[in-house]
Amino acid sequence: MFTGLWKYLLIWIISVFISSIAQVMLKVEANKTHKTRLQEYLNPMVAGAYGIFFVSVFMTYYALKYVPLTYSPIVEPLSYIFVPVIGVLLLHEKLSKRRILGMLIMIAGIAVFSFGG
Amino acid sequence: MKKNAGLEVPILWFLALHLSLIVNSIQGVFSKLAGRERTLSPRWILFFGLMFAALFTFAIAWQQVLKHMSLTFAFTNKPITIIWGLVWGVLIFQERVTWNMVLGSIxxxxxxxVGVSGGQPEQKDGSLMTGGEPGKGEQH
Known part of the structure; x- marks a missing residue:
């Protein structure tokens, strides 16, 4: 189904997606009350989130062996879509129209920043 | 804590968010400085160590910042690291800036x-979004 470039592009996109999940895991833990400051960091959720970041770095590294870095402005900003969507679905955060507009403007800005010149 | 009328979070936590994002962007500077050195040379070890120190500091700060705001609010501010990366590139590495980088930054x-202004959003259940103030969350 996915072959060649598409296969590695998909790996890169999955790596961005799982790191977005990890961001949500950090927020889930941040919402909890802990007895000590240390427990805010040393718990399975935060450890799991950083484990996912670690895996994500290697997935991106592997994908970039085959996918040109010029795809970065397309793939990396996906996190600005994934995180709010997952935030709304799992954390029940509400996205105002204004915030959605702001994010769309930012994604356009990232595209202008990365292309052209 | 004092709240800015246009923001979802107290102004001090908004500043803390941006300080943590500056630390996040500095991590790339140390990574690039390490990349210029011979692997395992004293300067490579120094810059690599500083990169991990920046990463560690950001991780600690990010978790505190997330306690005081929604994830979507924090993430709306994250692209500022692209602009800081541009600033460090020019100031430290004398990199060339093109018109699209300036326009893109603007x-x-x-x-x-646009994204961060407009006040406090509501949760889906109609209550105000606090972003998980300490004491209001689930006991761990």
Missing amino acids: IILAGIM
Whole structure:
């Protein structure tokens, strides 16, 4: 189904997606009350989130062996879509129209920043 | 804590968010400085160590910042690291800036300003979004 470039592009996109999940895991833990400051960091959720970041770095590294870095402005900003969507679905955060507009403007800005010149 | 009328979070936590994002962007500087050195040379070890120190500091700060705001609010501010990366590139590495980078930075800043202003959003159940103030969350 996915072959060649598409296969590695998909790996890169999955790596961005799982790191977005990890961001949500950090927020889930941040919402909890802990007895000590240390427990805010040393718990399975935060450890799991950083484990996912670690895996994500290697997935991106592997994908970039085959996918040109010029795809970065397309793939990396996906996190600005994934995180709010997952935030709304799992954390029940509400996205105002204004915030959605702001994010769309930012994604356009990232595209202008990365292309052209 | 004092709240800015246009923001979802107290102004001090908004500043803390941006300080943590500056630390996040500095991590790339140390990574690039390490990349210029011979692997395992004293300077490579120094810059690599500083990169991990920046990463560690950001991780600690990010978790505290997330306690005081929604994830979507924090993430709306994150692209500022692209602009900081541009600033470090020019100031430290004398990198060339192209017109699209300047225009893109202005658009990104505009997007952040639009996205973060407009006050406190509501949760789906109609209550105000606190972003998980300590004491209001689930006991761990």
